[in-house]
Structures are given as structure tokens and as C-alpha cells.
Amino acid sequence: MPITLKGVMQAPVTPLKDDFSFDGEGFARMVDFHVRHGAPAIAWPHHKAESLNLTIAERKLGAEIAVKTVAGRVPVSIFAGTLSEEDSLDIARHAQKIGADMILAISPYCRRPSPDEIYDSVVRIGTHTDLPILTYNSPWRNGEGVEFTGELTQRLIERLPNYIGMKDASFHSAKYLEISRVALKLRPGFAIIMGVEHLLASYPLGACGSFSSSGAIAPNLCNKFYASLVAHDWETARECQFKISRLWRLFKEQYPSSLKGAMIMMGRPVGPTRSPLPTATKERIEFLRAQLEELGILQTEPHGW
Amino acid sequence: MATFKPGLVHTPVTPFKRDQSIDFDTYAKIIEFHLRHGADALALPMPEGEDLSLTDGEQRQLLEFAIGRVKGRVPVIAHVSDAGTSIAVERALHAEKAGAAAIVSHPPYFWHPKPAMVVEHLVRIGSAVRLPFFIVNPPVETVGTTLTTEIVLQVTERLPNLAGVVDASLDFVFMEEVISNGRRLRPDFQLVAGADFIVPTGALGGSGVFSPLSGIAPKLVRALYEFCSKEQYVEAREMQEQIGALHHAVKSAGESGLKDGLAGIKAVLGAMGRECGVPRPPVRPLGEVERGKLMEALSAMAFLRAEPRGW
Numbered sequence: 001m002p003i004t005l006k007g008v009m010q011a012p013v014t015p016l017k018d019d020f021s022f023d024g025e026g027f028a029r030m031v032d033f034h035v036r037h038g039a040p041a042i043a044w045p046h047h048k049a050e051s052l053n054l055t056i057a058e059r060k061l062g063a064e065i066a067v068k069t070v071a072g073r074v075p076v077s078i079f080a081g082t083l084s085e086e087d088s089l090d091i092a093r094h095a096q097k098i099g100a101d102m103i104l105a106i107s108p109y110c111r112r113p114s115p116d117e118i119y120d121s122v123v124r125i126g127t128h129t130d131l132p133i134l135t136y137n138s139p140w141r142n143g144e145g146v147e148f149t150g151e152l153t154q155r156l157i158e159r160l161p162n163y164i165g166m167k168d169a170s171f172h173s174a175k176y177l178e179i180s181r182v183a184l185k186l187r188p189g190f191a192i193i194m195g196v197e198h199l200l201a202s203y204p205l206g207a208c209g210s211f212s213s214s215g216a217i218a219p220n221l222c223n224k225f226y227a228s229l230v231a232h233d234w235e236t237a238r239e240c241q242f243k244i245s246r247l248w249r250l251f252k253e254q255y256p257s258s259l260k261g262a263m264i265m266m267g268r269p270v271g272p273t274r275s276p277l278p279t280a281t282k283e284r285i286e287f288l289r290a291q292l293e294e295l296g297i298l299q300t301e302p303h304g305w
Numbered sequence: 306m307a308t309f310k311p312g313l314v315h316t317p318v319t320p321f322k323r324d325q326s327i328d329f330d331t332y333a334k335i336i337e338f339h340l341r342h343g344a345d346a347l348a349l350p351m352p353e354g355e356d357l358s359l360t361d362g363e364q365r366q367l368l369e370f371a372i373g374r375v376k377g378r379v380p381v382i383a384h385v386s387d388a389g390t391s392i393a394v395e396r397a398l399h400a401e402k403a404g405a406a407a408i409v410s411h412p413p414y415f416w417h418p419k420p421a422m423v424v425e426h427l428v429r430i431g432s433a434v435r436l437p438f439f440i441v442n443p444p445v446e447t448v449g450t451t452l453t454t455e456i457v458l459q460v461t462e463r464l465p466n467l468a469g470v471v472d473a474s475l476d477f478v479f480m481e482e483v484i485s486n487g488r489r490l491r492p493d494f495q496l497v498a499g500a501d502f503i504v505p506t507g508a509l510g511g512s513g514v515f516s517p518l519s520g521i522a523p524k525l526v527r528a529l530y531e532f533c534s535k536e537q538y539v540e541a542r543e544m545q546e547q548i549g550a551l552h553h554a555v556k557s558a559g560e561s562g563l564k565d566g567l568a569g570i571k572a573v574l575g576a577m578g579r580e581c582g583v584p585r586p587p588v589r590p591l592g593e594v595e596r597g598k599l600m601e602a603l604s605a606m607a608f609l610r611a612e613p614r615g616w
Binding site for chain 2 (some may be wrong): 150171172174175176177178180181183198200201202203204205206234237238239242245246248249285
């Protein structure tokens with residue numbers, strides 16, 4: 001059965017114990033929290049989940065916990081982005097074996113790959129698994145990112161029958177539209193998922209949803225935002241978008257440290273953040289508490305698990 | 306001061322003769338074309354009008370000429386950007402005296418100044434005049450300095466005539482932050498689309514557009530603008546995709562490392578029967594192969610057949 005992806009999909013953080021080891025029980029609680037609060041899909045481990053600071057073994061273990069905890073209630077996407085392409089293939093194989101619904105791939109980082117190199121990489125991963133595959137467009141300027149053009153997306157759609165969507169982090173009218181107009185014409189239903197909830201600018205142009213940045217703090221706001229888009233209620237959508245935009249500003253500072261700090265303050269102990277990323281200080285958490293109160297988040301969003 | 310809302314703003318190209326002088330006879334035809342095909346206002350000389358390649362004297366002359374031809378039928382917005390602050394200030398004063406309806410300025414060209422200096426530059430231009438003043442956020446690759454939300458807010462606090470931002474960065478994050486924070490300082494703060502991507506800007510609460518493609522496809526741009534004015538963003542998707550395809554074809558043509566599209570726009574205008582010559586050096590016109598590729602891309606765009614040919 002084809003997977004339907006839409007809405008603000010949740011990408012859980014990775015709970016750690018005080019000694020920085022992976023907290024499997026905490027992770028199961030985290031995943032379950034998202035599903036119970038309306039997540040239309042679960043995607044792990046994104047950058048927010050400290051993906052590159054987890055070992056491949058930890059990533060496989062987490063993937064198993066995610067699939068088992070979700071238990072078919074919503075689709076599960078496993079992120080296969082790594083520094084080495086061999087590890088990405090390994091994770092893709094494992095994801096298929098444990099019954100995940102799809103993988104999210106990116107050509108290995110820190111190389112500024114050419115379009116042909118990205119093409120080869122995605123084809124290699126995409127033909128290595130029978131799972132549906134999403135790709136991740138992250139055109140960062142320093143060379144650590146991987147940029148997809150419309151033309152490259154078209155070549156990949158023509159080559160890979162299991163290529164079902166794009167996580168887009170260009171956040172740019174022309175770049176977004178280059179991909180969306182080409183992809184949606186060639187493969188209707190192709191899922192264009194915004195990397196953060198910058199959805200108001202892209203939803204009218206065919207984006208189906210987002211992988212959430214702030215859903216761990218404000219799942220109600222995320223769901224209200226998406227419902228307002230579906231209803232074409234642009235006034236409410238603006239109110240939600242601007243609030244989420246302020247949240248993103250708070251959290252993108254040393255992402256995901258501040259996010260984890262705020263989650264702890266809201267009664268969901270997810271532990272510290274692995275080095276070289278810092279762990280949120282007490283002062284930072286107090287600052288976040290004041291900000292979240294002013295935004296009305298503390299008053300309207302769930303506390304505890 | 307009553308709020309000046311620019312609406313659908315056409316941004317004419319600047320035509321040159323073979324000897325590189327400005328072709329004012331053709332410019333007169335360009336102005337009439339825009340006025341007949343749905344311009345609520347004109348802005349000139351914008352980057353697609355090759356402002357960088359015009360001398361200070363030519364920019365003044367062009368503005369006076371346009372205002373003389375338009376004769377009050379629509380507002381004429383003067384684009385005043387330069388590397389040096391005092392040069393820009395003097396040109397803004399000239400524009401006000403010549404009868405411009407508003408001033409629009411980029412951050413200073415070339416220098417990569419620190420934010421405080423960008424604020425100072427823009428405040429000096431804006432405070433020299435009493436006209437509504439807009440700031441352009443240029444595409445990130447160009448002209449040196451990116452405009453941040455913080456810079457815009459600081460300028461807004463210091464300039465009572467700051468009307469808003471014309472966004473050519475196309476950056477969702479900037480647009481979200483600048484309109485939501487700008488409106489907290491000033492409820493009538495405007496976000497104007499700085500290229501023909503009207504759906505994203507409109508959905509975020511912006512209004513108006515500076516339209517570089519209006520010289521090529523004025524009917525489509527007008528129709529897209531009307532849909533967005535009625536908040537029919539989802540219904541406008543197909544038109545926005547058509548505009549996106551045209552934008553991509555025009556911008557990708559030519560040798561510019563910035564994909565400035567200057568050679569592409571003039572080649573397409575010529576093919577539509579509105580010969581405007583070629584860009585001034587150092588921008589190179591399209592070679593035969595490039596031109597062929599662009600024309601082939603255009604011939605696949607059925608929507609262009611509904612657009613006006615000739616003047």
C-alpha cells in the first residue's frame with residue numbers, strides 16, 4: 001500500500017542518560033508521546049536527534065525501538081545519512097529488515113558533491129533497498145550540505161521507482177519551486193516535506209507537510225497550524241507560523257541543546273546533549289521558560305509524558 | 306503620512322544602442338508597454354534595469370525621462386543604491402525633487418560593512434527625503450551584504466518614513482521574521498515580493514510585487530497577482546509554477562556567475578518582438594547555442610502564446 005505523508009511529522013530527539021549513554025526506555029516513551037499527540041509519521045534520527053553523534057549500532061537499536069513502539073500506528077522513516085556511504089547502505093539494509101516504512105537518504109556530508117555524485121550516491125542507496133526512499137536537500141553554504149536541483153530530482157525520479165519524496169531545507173522560493181514543479185508533475189503524490197515548519201510559504205505550492213523542529217515542545221500548535229493550512233485559513237496559519245518561527249529562533253541556537261533543555265523543563269527528561277554540542281545550562285533553561293510562557297506555550301501544550 | 310502601497314510594480318529594462326548610449330526612443334516604448342499591460346507602478350532602474358552599469362548622471366536622466374513620460378498615470382519609484390552613502394543620498398534628493406513617489410535602496414554595494422554601518426547607510430538615505438522608503442533584501446549571492454531582520458528593525462525604529470522591505474532574497478525564514486517583527490513595531494509595515502514569487506510572500510502576509518518578468522509575460526503576472534490579492538494561494542499554484550519555469554529559463558541563460566538573467570531577459574524580449582538591444586559590458590549577450598537553448602525552453606511554455614507580441 002502506498003504511504004501517505006502529510007502534516008507536521010515528528011522527528012524525536014534521542015534521550016540520553018546522565019552518563020551520556022543511549023536511553024532506550026526513554027526513547028520508547030518519546031516516540032509514544034509523539035504518536036499519542038497526533039504525529040502523522042515518525043522520523044529518526046535527524047540532526048535534532050544528534051544522528052552523527054550516535055554510533056551505527058545505537059542507530060540500529062533506536063530504529064528497532066522506534067518501529068516496535070510505533071507498532072504500525074503511523075509510518076516510520078529511518079534516516080540513513082552518515083559520513084561514510086558504506087554506513088548508509090548498512091543502515092538502509094537494516095531498516096528494511098526490521099520493518100521500517102521508508103528511509104531518508106543524503107549523499108555523505110562535507111564533500112560539496114556535484115549533481116552527478118549525488119545522483120550516483122542516491123541511486124546506490126535507493127537500489128540497495130526495496131524500501132521507499134526520501135532524499136534530503138540541504139543547500140548549506142559551507143560545503144557540508146548537499147544541494148538538489150530540479151534537474152537532478154527529475155533524473156532520480158526517472159531512475160528510481162521507489163523514490164517518493166524530498167525533505168527540503170532550501171527555504172527559498174525559487175529553489176523550492178524548481179524542485180516542486182518538476183517533481184509533482186513527473187510523480188504526482190511525490191512528498192515534499194519541509195525540513196522545519198516553514199510551511200506557510202510552501203504549502204500552497206504543493207508541500208505536504210514538514211519534519212518538525214518544535215513538535216517536542218508544541219505538538220498542539222503544530223497540529224493547529226497544519227489544520228489551518230488545509231482549511232485555507234490564512235489568518236490562523238500566519239499566527240501559528242509566526243509563533244513557530246519565534247520558537248525556531250529560540251531552538252536553533254546550538255540545536256538541539258536548547259530544545260532538550262526546554263523538554264526537561266516541561267517534564268520530559270531527555271538528558272544531556274553529546275559533545276561537541278553543549279548541554280543547556282540552568283540559566284538557558286530559565287530563559288527558555290520565560291520565553292515559552294510569554295508565547296503561551298507553557299499554558300497550552302502538554303507537560304510530562 | 307498615508308500608507309503608500311505599491312501594488313504590482315513593473316521593473317523595466319534599460320535599452321542601449323550599439324554605441325552603448327541609452328536608447329530613449331525605445332525606453333519610451335517600454336514605458337508605454339508597461340502602462341498598457343497592467344503596471345500599478347514602475348520602479349527604475351532596478352537590477353534588471355542594469356542600475357550598476359549606469360552612471361550617476363544617466364540614472365538621474367532616466368528617472369526624469371520616465372516621470373516626464375508617465376505624467377502621473379502611475380507612481381514612479383526611484384531605485385537609489387550605490388557603494389558610497391553620500392552618492393546615494395544625493396541621488397535620493399534628486400529623485401524626490403524630480404517627482405518620484407517613493408525610494409527603494411539596497412544595502413551598500415560591494416563593501417561588506419558591519420551591520421551598524423549598513424543601518425547608518427540606509428538611515429542616511431531614508432532620512433534625507435520625506436518620501437516613503439523601502440529597503441531591498443538582495444539575493445544572498447549578490448552585491449555584498451545580506452539584510453538581516455535586525456538591520457531592518459533598527460532602520461524601522463529610526464525612520465518614520467520606512468514603509469517596508471522588498472524581498473529578493475526569497476528566503477522563507479527572513480520573510481517570516483521580518484514581517485512578524487516589523488508589524489510589531491509598525492502595524493502597516495509592508496513585505497513586498499522582490500521577484501515574481503508572489504504566492505510565498507502573499508501567504509506570509511505580504512502585499513505587492515516588484516516584477517522583473519512583467520516585461521515578458523505581463524498577463525500571467527497580473528493574473529497571478531490578482532489570485533494572490535484574493536488570498537487564493539492554492540488556486541494560484543499552476544500560474545506560480547509557470548512563472549517559476551520562466552524565471553528558471555531566463556536566469557539560467559548567460560554567463561553570469563550570479564545568474565542575474567540580464568542577457569536572458571533581453572533575448573526573450575527581442576524574441577517577443579520588443580527589441581531592447583543587449584546588456585552593457587561587462588555582461589555578455591547570449592551566444593548562439595545559449596540562445597537556442599533558451600528559445601527551445603520558451604517554446605515549450607504554452608502559456609507564453611497568450612502574451613503580447615511587439616509593442
